[in-house]
Amino acid sequence: MQTARPLLLGALAGLAMGGAAGTANAVEIEYWQYFFEARVNAMDQLIEQFEAANPDITVVHRHFPYADYRTRVAAAIPAGEGPDVVQLFYGWLNDYVDAELIQPLPTDVFEPAQIEADFFPMVQAMRRDDAYFALPTAVRSLALFYNERLFEAAGLDPDAPPQTLEELVSYAEQIAETDGAGNLTTVGITMGMTAQDHHWFREILVRQFGGEPYADDYRTVTYNSEAGQAALDFYVSLMTEHEVSQIGFMDEPQAAFRAGRAGMHIDGSFRIGALERTRGLPWRVAELPAGPDGIRSNFASYWVNAITTKADAERYDAAVRFMEFVTSPEAMDLWLEVVGELPARTEAALTDENTNDPVFGPFIRGLEYAHATKFANESDQRGEMMAMVDRIVLEDQSVEDSLAQAAEAEQAILDQYYE
Amino acid sequence: MTATLDAAGRLGAGEGGTARFFRTPIRPGRIVMWTLLFLGGITMVMPIVFMLSTSLKYPHEVFDLSLIPQEPTLENYIYVLEDGRFFRWFINSLLIATATTLSCVFFDSLVGYVLCKFKFRGRYIIFIAILSTLMIPTEMLVIPWYLMAQSFGWLDTYWGIMFPGMMTAFGTFLMKQFFETVPDDFLEAARIDGMNEFQIWWSIAMPLVTPALSALAIFIFLGNWTAFIWPLIVTTDSNLYTLPVGLTTFSVEQQIDWELIMTGASLATIPTLLVFLFFQRYIIRGVVLAGLKG
Amino acid sequence: MLAQDRNRQIDRPATHRVWRTVGFPIWLYLSWYRSRTIRQKRVVWAWTFLSVPLLFYVVIRFYPTADAFWLSLHDWNLLSDMEWAGMSNFGRLAADPEFWQVFWNTFQYLLLGTPISLVIAFTIAYYLDQVRFMHGFIRALYFLPFLTTAVAMAWVWRWFYQPVPVGVFNNILAELGIAQQPFLRSTSQALPSVLAPAIWAGLGFQVIIFLAGLRAIPQSYYEAARIDGVSRLTILWEITIPLLKPTIVFLVVFSSIGFLRIFDHVFNMTTNDPGGPLNSTEPLVLMIYDTAFNGFQMGYAAAQTVVLFLVLLVVSLIQLRILRDR
Known part of the structure; x- marks a missing residue:
């Protein structure tokens, strides 16, 4: 059975793809990504430009539903089918490298030193030894969304969002409202590790309180430290001590913010679209507040493109050229315009127009000091963060013990993965 | 007042009209x-x-x-129905539940009939084998089914959603029980008249067990209409979602707009409620029959 | 003309092939069938009828069952090759505190759900059986929730449980001046909160079955008891409940299996933190789903399904044993 399955898969995939064979003299390569309308549109436009510039190459663009995407890629490539260039989440890189689904980018074209000079630093997570395996077109970071109307109602200046964590707390205290029975009806800031707060804690708060969340290339958990405790203390105090927030309020953080029941909300650039569609919500964006010592930090995540092990001979050369094109500054500009995601090259991102943009500006400024966590299993690692906070607020465990327990559990996930 | 197990039938028909002790x-x-x-x-x-x-x-x-x-x-309904997804999911659920029900009614009663009325070597083993599948929870099979669907290209197809439920051991057992009540003489008479075995089953035996067939149909339909875990696993294309899976996605998307979530939930519930209002009697009787004999 | 010729040339082997692969076996089969005796013919009919269903049971039921056991002995993440793992998946389960929590949760669903729902259902059925006025209407009211979709109702109840300013229950409590309850945001209240709609939805079915069971009890038993002047409670204990035993056995086993396999409600009421908070609502089926389709650890998930299978088997056997003996 072990061998039967791939054979069968191969046969079926072969049947499905048989019709799409290319013409003799032109090279045809396939590009795969998951379906998200704006991304598909952007990629169609990019392919059009690329084909116009490289008439000898045809790019076939295929997209799949998100939930199914990983398994489809995994099934197709070993069977010698599927994409030559593939889009994947940066957190999946290890899986793809280990399973030999993707191959290193040629160092003559994608010279590591040059990449490190041109791209934002978190892209270094894509480097394995002396070569890069994948590169992003666009990246996403976090920022502080805030509700202008609630700021005004609390007598705060909407043009002066909080710059430090201290200010954040004091603003939140002024915004929060309770009913007669002491139940919160408007929160100062949303809370919930289910959404983006686990990134806020790991890559931002821990660093701002003087610590390092991980060591050894994200294989060792190091946030179980004094800094980590201070960070967690701060986070939990929003709910317990300052009572400006409540986990589970309105069910979900972004829901409370969209309903106009939350003064501030930390979220990613990918939320912009949803907020733009929410009628009557006067929202604005600010950089994440700095820590007690003025340290700023941010979290970035991104999707990367990589060349698969299926691409060989002339298809490999074509794939390299396509990779070069989709990671060019021009492609990034188009991606920002069509998808709303931030350019991965510093030079393309940090234009005056971009950094001064009222919406994109705070996100782009955040990129300069952003970190990308290398996850072994993002949802399990996030689960540990959720449990860590729940143990404190629901089971009265001490911050110290809960943090230690979370660090141990997350280390176990990492060990299991890297064993 | 007689005291047979056919109380079920009376329960459906009578609205508590009999004079009783209490x-x-x-x-x-x-x-x-x-x-x-x-x-x-x-x-x-x-x-x-x-x-x-x-x-x-x-x-x-x-x-x-x-x-x-x-x-x-009705604004919520207009909003929810506007993009056409709910209609699509409704049709998907309807198609899948109907096709599965027809298949189950056909095959379950066929197998139940064979196991009840034919004498041949291996009959008992087959009966036990089929019955033993009742002990295997669906959840145990979803992983192998998923792998099977993946290798045959059945993911995101109607057939992929339906194939695990095309026959049920429960229905087979139920129908076998009911065919016991059909006298062999009837079938023998038809055989002497020169009917073939298929004709005998289809036009003599089947009409005699219509209450059981409708009970089975109701149960299978309801089960498939509300089925969640397998359609959730096997579909990723929102065009192929069934109503429950669509409702989950829709609700997660809406999150705060509880009135829209309630509208979606209502759309999933209203059809069965309407059907119940019209066929209350048959449905309750069917549930009792299936419940007691199955 | 040339075209016609070519067609004929292609046609002839084609029809021949059809004959060879389909027609000939059928012809062979029919001629073999005709030479059988009447009794043998009936056996042939039986196997013909059973052919498709048997194929179905082998391919869609037995093979996957074997496959689940087989997978449980391997490590496989869909991307790489399957690796033999022996019993290590089961060892890993036994050492996983989350699994034991999930295991206990699953039993909590059973131990709370089955008795509570059966007692309520029996009480309702017992009294409803004695009611004539609007009997059908009241019965319909209790039965209606059974026809709802679990997913839809999970979301309705989830809304009920929200904290103020959203949730219905907490708004009612606030109006009454009672402190709001965390419901789904509490490790102690969450599981009963998730269980409530499951009990609610199943109640109608149990009431109907109990009603049918009650009506099947011969009236003469009651008459005799009344002549003897036996109290109503004694009648209930000595006559009604013992005579309802088959109904009770059926409902206990049926609803226990349902509660042990609870998934739809938990999945939909805790989408933010599936099975949370702190895994306090996570049943075995959700763990299986999560391990298989979020973690892609197919072997480990298969091992969990084997455990589920054993739990269901053992619980059903124990229940049948105990209830039959009494």
Whole structure:
């Protein structure tokens, strides 16, 4: 059975793809990504430009539903089918490298030193030894969304969002409202590790309180430290001590913010679209507040493109050229315009127009000091963060013990993965 | 009053009209009991009523506890139905539940009939083998089914959603029980008349067990209409979602707009409620038959 | 003409092939069938009828069952090759505190759900059986929730449980001046909160079955008891409940299996933190789903399904044993 399955898969995939064979003299390569309308549109436009510039190459663009995407890629490539260039989440890189689904980018074209000079630093997570395996077109970071109307109602200046964590707390205290029975009806800031707060804690708060969340290339958990405790203390105090927030309020953080029941909300650039569609919500964006010592930090995540092990001979050369094109500054500009995601090259991102943009500006400024966590299993690692906070607020465990327990559990996930 | 197991049939038909031991004089205790039962029944339907009433409210009224909307509106329904997804999911659920029901009614009764009326070597083993699958929970099979669907390209197809439920051991067992009540003489007579075995089953035996067939159909239909875990696993294309899976995605998307979530939930519930109103008697009788014999 | 010729040339082997692969076996089969005796013919009919269903049971039921056991002995993440793992998946389960929590949760669903729902259902049925006025209507009220879709109702109840300013229950409590309850945001209240709609939805079915069971009890038993002047409670204990035993056995086993396999409600009421908070609502089926389709650890998930299978088997056998003996 072990061998039967791939054979069968191969046969079926072969049947499905048989019709799409290319013409003799032109090279045809396939590009795969998951379906998200704006991304598909952007990629169609990019392919059009690329084909116009490289008439000898045809790019076939295929997209799949998100939930199914990983398994489809995994099934197709070993069977010698599927994409030559593939889009994947940066957190999946290890899986793809280990399973030999993707191959290193040629160092003559994608010279590591040059990449490190041109791209934002978190892209270094894509480097394995002396070569890069994948590169992003666009990246996403976090920022502080805030509700202008609630700021005004609390007598705060909407043009002066909080710059430090201290200010954040004091603003939140002024915004929060309770009913007669002491139940919160408007929160100062949303809370919930289910959404983006686990990134806020790991890559931002821990660093701002003087610590390092991980060591050894994200294989060792190091946030179980004094800094980590201070960070967690701060986070939990929003709910317990300052009572400006409540986990589970309105069910979900972004829901409370969209309903106009939350003064501030930390979220990613990918939320912009949803907020733009929410009628009557006067929202604005600010950089994440700095820590007690003025340290700023941010979290970035991104999707990367990589060349698969299926691409060989002339298809490999074509794939390299396509990779070069989709990671060019021009492609990034188009991606920002069509998808709303931030350019991965510093030079393309940090234009005056971009950094001064009222919406994109705070996100782009955040990129300069952003970190990308290398996850072994993002949802399990996030689960540990959720449990860590729940143990404190629901089971009265001490911050110290809960943090230690979370660090141990997350280390176990990492060990299991890297064993 | 007879005391056979066919009480079920009477339960469906009679609305409590028979004179029974405890139902004689009207006493205060009786009235209290009736009132409590009635209030209990009202409480039981409250979640459904709340759902329906909220689906007719504007957002600003949603957190109001009143059951009757001050300004009833169909706007939520228009919004939810506008993009056509719900209609699509409704059709998907309807198609899948109908096709599965037809298949189950056909095959389950065929197998039940064979196991009941034919004598041949291996019959008992087959019966036990089929019955033993009742002990295997669906959840144990979803992983192998998923791998199977993946290798045959059945993911995101109607067939992929349906194939695990095309026959059921429960239905086979139920139908075998009912075919026991069909006298062999009937079938023998038809055989002497020169009918072939298929004709005998289809036109002689089947009409004699129609109550069982409708009971089976109701159970299978309802089971497939509300099925969740397998359609959730096997579909990723929102065009192929069934109503429950679509409703989950839709609700996660909406998150705060509870009136829209309630509208979606109502759309998934109203059809079965309507069907129930019209066929109450048959449905209750069917549930009892399937429940007691199965 | 040339075209016609070519067609004929292609046609002839084609029809021949059809004959060879389909027609000939059928012809062979029919001629073999005709030479059988009447009794043998009936056996042939039986196997013909059973052919498709048997194929179905082998391919869609037995093979996957074996496959689940087989997978449980391997490590496989869909991307790489399957690796033999022996019993290590089961060892890993036994050492996983989350699994034991999930295991206990699953039993909590059973131990709370089955008795509570059966007692309520029996009480309702017992009294409803004695009611004539609007009997059908009241019965319909209790039965209605059974026809709802679990997913839809999970969301309705989830809304009920929200904290103020959203949730219905907490708004009612606030109106009454009672402190709001965390419901789904509490490790102690969450599981009963998730269980409530499951009990609620199943109640109607149990009431109907109990009603049918009650009506099947011969009236003469009651008459005799009344002549003897036996109290109503004694009648209930000595006559009604013992005679209802088959109904009770059926409902206990049936609803226990349902509660042990609870998934739809938990999945939909805790989408933010599936099975949370702190895994306090996570049943075995959700763990299986999560391990298989979020973690892609197919072997480990298969091992969990084997455990589920054993739990269901053992619980059903124990229940049948105990209830039959009494």
